[in-house]
Amino acid sequence: MTQDELKQAVAKAAADYVAANVPAGSVIGVGTGSTANFFIDELAKIKGRISAAVASSEASRKRLTSHGIKVIDLNEVEHMPVYVDGADEITAGLAMIKGGGGALTREKIVAAVAGKFICVCDQSKLVDTLGKFPLPVEVIPMARAHVARELEKLGGKPKLRENFVTDNGNVILDVHGLVITGPAAFETKLNQITGVVTNGLFACRGADLLLLATPDGVRSMGR
Numbered sequence: 001m002t003q004d005e006l007k008q009a010v011a012k013a014a015a016d017y018v019a020a021n022v023p024a025g026s027v028i029g030v031g032t033g034s035t036a037n038f039f040i041d042e043l044a045k046i047k048g049r050i051s052a053a054v055a056s057s058e059a060s061r062k063r064l065t066s067h068g069i070k071v072i073d074l075n076e077v078e079h080m081p082v083y084v085d086g087a088d089e090i091t092a093g094l095a096m097i098k099g100g101g102g103a104l105t106r107e108k109i110v111a112a113v114a115g116k117f118i119c120v121c122d123q124s125k126l127v128d129t130l131g132k133f134p135l136p137v138e139v140i141p142m143a144r145a146h147v148a149r150e151l152e153k154l155g156g157k158p159k160l161r162e163n164f165v166t167d168n169g170n171v172i173l174d175v176h177g178l179v180i181t182g183p184a185a186f187e188t189k190l191n192q193i194t195g196v197v198t199n200g201l202f203a204c205r206g207a208d209l210l211l212l213a214t215p216d217g218v219r220s221m222g223r
């Protein structure tokens with residue numbers, strides 16, 4: 001199976017999960033990236049089951065809207081049973097690196113409101129230790145050099161993501177060379193650096209369920 005076929009299969013499994021587990025008329029959170037795009041296309045087929053979606057990026061908002069799915073502001077939402085999104089790396093303990101698409105801040109905010117984070121990945125994303133994928137850190141532009149120096153002190157090699165501005169008007173430092181053995185503690189530590197908006201570790205609030213596409217079918221891994 002190609003990687004796209006795996007993403008398609010896991011997207012369908014996530015839509016089936018929503019149809020079977022989410023109360024009719026719910027608002028659901030929708031993530032960003034190529035796997036999330038496949039999910040949006042599957043969600044369109046069952047859109048009568050939900051009242052609206054909250055999007056974690058402008059790109060996802062546009063795709064949802066193009067399918068006739070209503071998109072509402074997170075501030076209008078009191079309860080959201082699930083948030084469905086991909087990841088760049090995930091461990092068996094369901095800690096993740098996210099932000100390859102640069103939407104990490106909105107992703108973390110939408111996930112914080114959701115009852116369950118459903119992560120949808122192909123098997124290439126499952127790792128023993130996080131860090132081979134460069135860790136994205138969203139930074140206020142005037143703090144870029146300061147934050148880069150602090151990240152170097154922590155053993156990373158930060159590189160500015162060229163020609164990229166987040167939906168929030170900030171820049172991203174992609175931090176190479178990390179071996180992250182304690183993701184929740186490291187996530188908290190990075191948040192203490194002045195000028196950091198968000199880092200791409202989702203460990204303090206990791207996924208609740210991983211749907212993992214393999215050539216033998218979609219595996220479910222929970223905590």
Ligand code: 5RP
Binds near residue numbers: 031035098102
């Ligand atoms: C975007 C993300 C994505 O979830 C992550 O990059 C995975 O993307 P893809 O499904 O395209 O591999 O965090 O900010």
